[in-house]
Amino acid sequence: MKSIEYKNRLDSVFKKIVFFFTFVSVIALAAILIFTLLKALPLFKEVDIISFITSDVWSPSNGQYGILAFIVASVLTTLAAVLIGIPIGLYTAIFISEIAPKKISNFVLFCIEILAAIPSVVYGFFGLTMVVPLIQKIFHLRSGSTLLTASIILALMILPTVVSLSTSALKSVPKAIEEGSLALGASKIQTIFKAKIPYAKSGILTSFLLGLGRALGETMAVILVAGNSNMMPILNPLYEAFLNGGRTLTGNIVMELAYASGTHEAALFATGVVLFIFVSLINVVILVVKKRGVTS
Amino acid sequence: MEDIKFNVKNLNLYYGDFQALKNINLAIRSNKVTALIGPSGCGKSTFLRTLNRMNDLVDNVRIDGEIEFDNHNLLSKDIDVIALRTKVGMVFQNPNPFPMSIFDNVAYGPRCQGIKDKKELAAIVETSLKQAALWDEVKDRLNKNAMGMSGGQQQRLCIARAIAMKPEVILMDEPTSALDPIATKKIEELIDILKKDYTILIVTHSMQQASRVSDDTAFFLLGEVIEFDSTLKLFSNPKHKKTEEYITGRFG
Numbered sequence: 071m072k073s074i075e076y077k078n079r080l081d082s083v084f085k086k087i088v089f090f091f092t093f094v095s096v097i098a099l100a101a102i103l104i105f106t107l108l109k110a111l112p113l114f115k116e117v118d119i120i121s122f123i124t125s126d127v128w129s130p131s132n133g134q135y136g137i138l139a140f141i142v143a144s145v146l147t148t149l150a151a152v153l154i155g156i157p158i159g160l161y162t163a164i165f166i167s168e169i170a171p172k173k174i175s176n177f178v179l180f181c182i183e184i185l186a187a188i189p190s191v192v193y194g195f196f197g198l199t200m201v202v203p204l205i206q207k208i209f210h211l212r213s214g215s216t217l218l219t220a221s222i223i224l225a226l227m228i229l230p231t232v233v234s235l236s237t238s239a240l241k242s243v244p245k246a247i248e249e250g251s252l253a254l255g256a257s258k259i260q261t262i263f264k265a266k267i268p269y270a271k272s273g274i275l276t277s278f279l280l281g282l283g284r285a286l287g288e289t290m291a292v293i294l295v296a297g298n299s300n301m302m303p304i305l306n307p308l309y310e311a312f313l314n315g316g317r318t319l320t321g322n323i324v325m326e327l328a329y330a331s332g333t334h335e336a337a338l339f340a341t342g343v344v345l346f347i348f349v350s351l352i353n354v355v356i357l358v359v360k361k362r363g364v365t366s
Numbered sequence: 367m368e369d370i371k372f373n374v375k376n377l378n379l380y381y382g383d384f385q386a387l388k389n390i391n392l393a394i395r396s397n398k399v400t401a402l403i404g405p406s407g408c409g410k411s412t413f414l415r416t417l418n419r420m421n422d423l424v425d426n427v428r429i430d431g432e433i434e435f436d437n438h439n440l441l442s443k444d445i446d447v448i449a450l451r452t453k454v455g456m457v458f459q460n461p462n463p464f465p466m467s468i469f470d471n472v473a474y475g476p477r478c479q480g481i482k483d484k485k486e487l488a489a490i491v492e493t494s495l496k497q498a499a500l501w502d503e504v505k506d507r508l509n510k511n512a513m514g515m516s517g518g519q520q521q522r523l524c525i526a527r528a529i530a531m532k533p534e535v536i537l538m539d540e541p542t543s544a545l546d547p548i549a550t551k552k553i554e555e556l557i558d559i560l561k562k563d564y565t566i567l568i569v570t571h572s573m574q575q576a577s578r579v580s581d582d583t584a585f586f587l588l589g590e591v592i593e594f595d596s597t598l599k600l601f602s603n604p605k606h607k608k609t610e611e612y613i614t615g616r617f618g
Binding site: 249 | 474475527
């Protein structure tokens with residue numbers, strides 16, 4: 071028999087260990103944030119924040135640092151990726167959790183999980199060798215490296231997130247809700263769309279938002295297929311934006327960081343800060359959605 | 367000749383190899399309240415769920431026998447289960463309102479049947495809530511989420527939701543077991559009013575409840591109906607020793 075005193079001491083040591091390791095990840099976040107901000111700071115001696123965000127001229131050799139073109143490209147590809155990926159993902163989740171026989175649904179889920187395990191550079195390579203030529207052919211373009219290509223690859227990449235989280239949200243709907251709906255003479259499809267999806271909506275929305283975050287932050291696959299030109303996307307008509315190359319926020323950092331120095335380097339870190347703000351906004355929305363889901 | 371709503375003949379039900387219902391024969395009278403009593407696991411809920419084919423959801427279930435309802439065998443393969451469930455409504459043990467407004471909860475069933483007209487829906491919602499004795503409590507907050515109601519109110523909402531389908535029968539599976547005594551009393555009073563318009567079957571673990579609300583009572587034990595009679599007779603003068611032991615609380 072071990073003494074109570076010994077147990078208590080063990081308890082407090084264990085608590086300290088847990089606290090320490092938790093603290094490591096918080097410290098890491100703070101360190102990254104502070105480091106990025108400090109490195110970005112020198113930029114604002116030469117360029118004011120407003121013109122950094124609202125100018126679409128990026129020409130480091132002339133001292134012009136405007137990232138509007140990249141913000142627009144990032145927003146466009148992310149939204150398009152989500153528009154393509156969400157319906158596919160949600161319907162796949164419905165198929166897996168509600169309709170498919172167990173064996174088939176396990177197999178589909180397995181495939182989706184494998185999709186999540188593929189490194190992003192492989193997605194990029196797949197896009198470069200398969201999707202880029204296809205887009206070029208279909209739309210008769212000079213180059214198939216376009217924002218549309220990037221959106222399609224991103225849509226594929228967010229599928230695992232959307233599918234697996236939506237599936238578990240649907241599976242966690244209590245049986246009582248399903249039975250309550252069926253007992254009222256609702257069909258199976260009505261039960262899924264009118265009772266189960268509304269019940270699971272906060273989980274499903276969270277899966278969409280996490281997919282959004284993933285698409286926004288993705289880098290490697292995007293730079294391989296997006297063309298990376300630093301021109302402002304043509305917004306009128308909008309489809310022109312998607313049929314031309316473009317550079318996202320993440321792409322901008324990766325393309326130039328290797329040789330940048332001084333103000334140029336600071337501008338790249340500032341690009342990172344903007345990206346960080348976007349991702350934080352998405353996370354705030356996720357928190358709100360989750361909280362609402364709990365209270366309603 | 368009395369009006370019979372369900373005529374159950376030689377009903378057997380198996381979950382895989384386990385026989386949950388054994389040769390059930392019952393005639394459930396129209397516009398009466400029939401209580402199903404018996405210890406846990408005796409098959410009374412299973413029996414209730416055969417009447418609106420909810421057992422279809424269970425894997426590996428096998429049913430034989432016949433249940434005559436509206437001149438049809440409701441167990442037959444070619445019965446329209448959705449149409450059956452609009453006629454045979456159900457209220458569950460734990461209140462299970464949908465996470466939407468009170469109005470939308472009651473309008474759920476009618477909407478699933480394709481009723482879209484707003485006035486018509488509003489009229490159905492009002493009548494149903496009135497019949498469920500809930501209208502006065504909620505008429506000013508029909509657009510509020512139903513999850514914010516008390517347990518007893520939620521259960522009456524579930525009754526209103528079932529009534530909105532204008533069913534012939536309401537099945538109640540231990541409808542008050544999750545409720546406090548005051549909410550229970552309200553539901554019991556409601557059952558007494560509803561039996562004018564509906565045939566009601568209620569599964570209950572409370573002998574007092576069975577004797578208070580029901581006209582007929584069936585005593586289930588290990589998948590068999592041991593005794594089925596008018597509630598008055600069954601409780602005052604049980605024919606079987608097992609029934610007597612159960613209702614006097616000596617086992618179960």
